[in-house]
Amino acid sequence: MKKLVALLAASLLVLGACGNEETAPAEEIENQASTETVDTEETESEEGGVNVDKGLFNVEVTLPASFFEGEDLAEVVANAEADGIGEATANDDGSVTYKMSKSKHKEMMEEMAASVEETKTDLVESGDFPSIKGVETNKDYSHFTLSVDREAFENSFDGFATMSVGMVGTLYQLFSGVQSDDLEVLIEVKDVDTDEVISSVVYPEALEDMGEE
Structure with a gap:
């Protein structure tokens, strides 16, 4: 888990250097994360393109493709799962969705x-x-x-x-x-x-x- 946090911090530094040159369209950001869990609390942040969906039992965090430029997404997924996140999915648009329990998100x-x-x-x-x-x-x-x-x-x-x-x-x-x-x-x-x-x-x-x- 600590490796993932370090990666995300480094990615944010890269995003800061890039500014807004590769900001995804609003429609794409809105569709990056979704959940069908009943009584779901959804909060969304478009600054940096991070979406956080909080269901009854799980939390889904989708990071946009700009976080993973130059990275092997298969390796990103494997590393996330090795760190005990739960599930990680590389999406067709280059984004990655992490699905974890609420306890993992709290951690x-x-x-x-x-x-x-x-x-x-x-x-x-x-x-x-x-x-x-x-x-x-x-x-x-x-x-x-x-x-x-x-x-x-x-x-x-x-x-x-x-x-x-x-x-x-x-x-x-x-x-x-x-x-x-x-x-x-x-x-x-x-x-x-x-x-x-x-x-x-x-x-x-x-x-x-x-x-x-």
Whole structure:
């Protein structure tokens, strides 16, 4: 399961670099995942093309073909099943549908949460971003606050750290089933001494802006 989470995180980074150049048509996105389970709760996110269908017993997650460019889909399916996901199906359009129990989906979300926490710790303790003194989040990882040494931050490239938390936060939101209209991860950077907000950025809006440049 951890291998799959790592793959999805890497795929999201690739999608961010690509911007919106290969966004699937809305009709295709809407048809990528469906379920016939009675009393089904369906939530759909078109940012990144991830669909999450939550039935009574199972959860289906369909990722678009853009997540798997250059990958052998047979190998993707085999790896997913080897990781204990349950079922994985390569679709004719190049997308892949993962069908798992609700308990497996919960496990995946817990691993994604652990990945976010690890990212937060690394930003402060790795030494790669020396101006960052602390990272705080809300419960669903839709809001991050980076406390920084302002002078050191503004005279360095530590601002790239916002991309790391923006990516993992967006990935968590997508797989938790947040609808596209509500998908938003806010990262605020504040002066550790004064609590003044120095700057802020919103994902996935920031990815869209990069794609347009």
